[in-house]
Amino acid sequence: MKSSPVRDILAVLGRGDIISFAGGIPDPTLFELEDFRESFEYVFAHQGARALQYASTIGEPELREQAALRLSRHLPTTANQVQVTSGSQEGLYLAATTLVDPGDVVLVERPTYLTAVQAFTLVGARLVGVESDDDGMLPDELEDAIEAYGPKLVYLIPTFQNPTGRTMSAERRAAIADVLVRTGVPLLEDDPYGELRFEGEALPPIAAQPGMAARTVLLNSASKVMAPGVRVGWLRAEGQILRSLEIAKQGVGLQTAVTDQLAVAHYLATYDLDAHIAHVAGIYRVRRDAMLASLDARMPEGATATRPEGGMFVWVRVGGDQDSALVLPKAVDLGVAFVPGWPFYAGEPDRTTMRLSFVTNSPETIDEGLARLAAAWGW
Ligand SMILES: Cc1ncc(COP(=O)(O)O)c(C=O)c1O
Secondary structure: OOOOHHHHHHHHHHOOOOEEOOOOOOOHHHOOHHHHHHHHHHHHHHOHHHHOOOOOOOOOHHHHHHHHHHHOOOOOOOHHHEEEEOHHHHHHHHHHHHHOOOOOEEEEEEOOOHHHHHHHHHOOOEEEEEEEEOOEEOHHHHHHHHHHHOOOEEEEOOOOOOOOOOOOOHHHHHHHHHHHHHHOOOEEEEOOOOOOEOOOOOOOOHHHOOOOHHHEEEEEEOOOOOOHHHOOEEEEOOHHHHHHHHHHHHHHHOOOOHHHHHHHHHHHHHOOHHHHHHHHHHHHHHHHHHHHHHHHHHOOOOOEEOOOOEOOEEEEEOOOOOOHHHHHHHHHHOOEEOEEOHHHOOOOOOOOEEEEEOOOOOHHHHHHHHHHHHHHHOO
16 A cells, blocks of 8 residues: 555645645635534534434435435435445445455546545556546547446546546536446446536536436535535445445444534535535635636646636646656745646556645735746746
8 A cells, every 4th residue: 555645745734834736625714613613512412412322324314315405406316315424535435345346447537536546446446547638538438448448437527527627518428428328337426526616507417317327326525515524425326236335334434423414414404505605616716717827827838727617626737848746846845835647647647747726825825836836847
């Protein structure tokens, strides 16, 4: 087992003088602290003994109801189709242990979420990257890879992808679903960022495409829209696969903390999460615009940056022959941090890439950080 390069970078960020574009973490000043305080107080005042006791593996009914309500905005879902998880990261691991045996192939986007790479690697999967463009994974390449490798699973982050910030278009979702329905390969759809939209129309998950609901495990999380510290997420699945995921969770951790489940359920039933998300999205949008404007002014000829409509990340491809991992120490010396692109790739990486998070710094700080970054790259 190797440690995650992102964790290693985060470890040096305690240094107060570093402007960090590295972590995919929400701005903590925007947490609804009062509402969560009241929610936990409510739990201890009215559900105290239950909150402190062992409980079912599938999750608390109130939370599963709330999750089903949110999922049903795009895909009809009952509480019976919801399994609570300790963040979507646990959902990833549960799906990997349930659906993949050692040596099996999992197809992923190029690039993809690096801690998913870790979760699949832990269960002995062989990861194969499939080419993607600005609209997401390419259906023809997916079909070729399915034929060539006979994968057990396809893993996709269709909306505001980590690390690229890209969103799969509606047409592409339909085309990818068509390939998966025809070939019978199950989908693990990871959607922690989808609600964090700054502009444009919301897109239903691929799980909502015809024929896909029963063959998809859809992961959602409280982390990016409420708070990652509560470690609450949920997944939607159907039939035997849902039962298998529940058995896997039993072996991994018995249950997600009941205190946290009940507090999140109370929060969702009592407060206006949509209003909170709209508030956060308005602030993140300004920061995204600041990052793109500053990048546009500084990037050299040939370098490209994605233009996400939501989420947390801009993905920069510098091009040329500099390796972003070798630029990073210089950048940290100059007081700025980012995540180099290579760990996000299954297979041969594009080493001239890097991931920049725009959500935790003010526009002024973003500009100063990018001035330092430009100096580190020699732009
Ligand atoms: C694509 C993706 N999936 C899953 C996770 C895990 O999030 P959590 O376990 O906090 O829900 C993250 C966190 O960064 C992510 O970016």
